[in-house]
Amino acid sequence: MRHDVEFRTEDGTLLRGYLHAGEDPAPGIVMGHGFSGVKEQIDHYGAAFATAGYSVLVYDHRGFGDSDGTPRLEVDPYRQIADWRDAISFAASRPEFDPTGGFGIWGSSFAGGLAIVIAACEPRVSCVVAQIPHVRGPRNSRQMFSTQEREQLLPLIAKDREARLAGAAPATIPVFTSDRTALCALPPAMPADFIAETERNYPTWRNEVTLRSVAHLMEWDSAGWLVNLAPKPLLMIVGARDQCTFAEIQCEAFELAAGPKRLVVHPGGHFDTYTDHFVQTSREAREWYRAHLPVSTGSAREPAAAV
Numbered sequence: 001m002r003h004d005v006e007f008r009t010e011d012g013t014l015l016r017g018y019l020h021a022g023e024d025p026a027p028g029i030v031m032g033h034g035f036s037g038v039k040e041q042i043d044h045y046g047a048a049f050a051t052a053g054y055s056v057l058v059y060d061h062r063g064f065g066d067s068d069g070t071p072r073l074e075v076d077p078y079r080q081i082a083d084w085r086d087a088i089s090f091a092a093s094r095p096e097f098d099p100t101g102g103f104g105i106w107g108s109s110f111a112g113g114l115a116i117v118i119a120a121c122e123p124r125v126s127c128v129v130a131q132i133p134h135v136r137g138p139r140n141s142r143q144m145f146s147t148q149e150r151e152q153l154l155p156l157i158a159k160d161r162e163a164r165l166a167g168a169a170p171a172t173i174p175v176f177t178s179d180r181t182a183l184c185a186l187p188p189a190m191p192a193d194f195i196a197e198t199e200r201n202y203p204t205w206r207n208e209v210t211l212r213s214v215a216h217l218m219e220w221d222s223a224g225w226l227v228n229l230a231p232k233p234l235l236m237i238v239g240a241r242d243q244c245t246f247a248e249i250q251c252e253a254f255e256l257a258a259g260p261k262r263l264v265v266h267p268g269g270h271f272d273t274y275t276d277h278f279v280q281t282s283r284e285a286r287e288w289y290r291a292h293l294p295v296s297t298g299s300a301r302e303p304a305a306a307v
Contacts, residue, residue, distance in 0.1 A: 001020070001022070003019045004018065005017055007086070009082065015062060016060060017066075018039060019055070019096065020054075021096035022053075028055045028091050029106055030091055030104075033061065034109025034111050035110035035111075035185070036075065037108075037109070037205070039059055040204070040205075041274065045106065045282050048282040048286060049285070049286060054289065057090070065204040066204060071169075073208050074170065074209065074212060074213055075110060076212075076213075077114055080111070081114055084115075085118065085122055102124055102127075103293075105118060105129070108133075108274075109132050109133070112131050113134040113220065113223075115128050120225040120226075121228075125232065126292065127292040128229070128232060128235070129237070129288055133245060134244075135221070135223040135253040137216075137220040138218065139249055140246060140249055144186075153183060153211075156171065160210075161215075170211065171210065172208050173185050173209060177189055178190060185213065188243065194271075226257040229257050230257065230259060231258075233259075234261040236250065236257075236261070236264070237264045239266055239267075239268050239269050239270055239277070241267065242270040242273075247265065
């Protein structure tokens with residue numbers, strides 16, 4: 001059964017999410033959505049893990065969706081990592097979770113990279129699934145953004161930093177655009193129908209992030225933490241045609257992990273990971289958790305209606 005929940009981070013920010021759980025305590029999975037996303041975009045994975053017998057927490061990062069936090073729409077890896085660890089603390093305090101064997105974490109896209117860092121640092125995490133993870137920002141951004149786009153973006157980012165220090169509101173940029181000549185946070189240009197459908201399907205999602213979010217996207221490098229991950233098991237899921245987190249960069253980073261580890265490559269792109277390749281990617285993650293964070297026999301349950 002799915003419940004609405006809320007919890008406060010160490011600095012008092014109120015985060016909101018969904019808790020999937022049955023009547024008895026079960027091993028827990030704490031999930032993080034990707035760059036600019038909202039919890040509803042990954043909740044079908046949470047439901048799939050819950051039917052396998054896990055208690056699952058899915059929440060909105062601060063500044064996104066239903067969660068509080070300012071500035072709004074800012075992807076800040078440092079705060080998101082701290083909040084994720086507070087989310088684990090919240091889960092550990094709930095009777096629905098059995099923390100005996102540790103927690104599993106699952107992150108996708110930008111949060112896939114964050115999940116690697118958290119798993120390497122957080123003793124309560126026992127295994128991790130990093131789906132289409134953002135692992136090498138400096139290198140990835142040079143493939144994502146053209147030279148011309150970088151020459152436009154970098155001065156804007158610097159100007160925004162100066163303006164914010166002087167008290168100005170954060171500058172923002174669209175996440176997606178259908179205009180091939182316009183700047184956005186996640187190029188290349190996407191069909192207008194894709195943007196409209198995303199807005200229609202996920203009413204709390206906004207096609208906007210702060211410029212500093214793009215700076216973090218370009219700078220953040222999670223790959224170095226992979227050498228510190230062992231012996232915690234890592235499953236990395238990659239899209240062969242990914243144009244946001246490029247497959248060759250992810251696969252090279254995967255080699256840094258000592259293991260136990262598994263690499264799964266599906267034939268699609270970044271965003272159809274969540275749709276066209278959901279059956280495969282959710283099954284692979286579910287089986288990884290079953291192998292490394294087992295639930296008791298008979299714990300699997302049928303999906304229940306949300307409340």
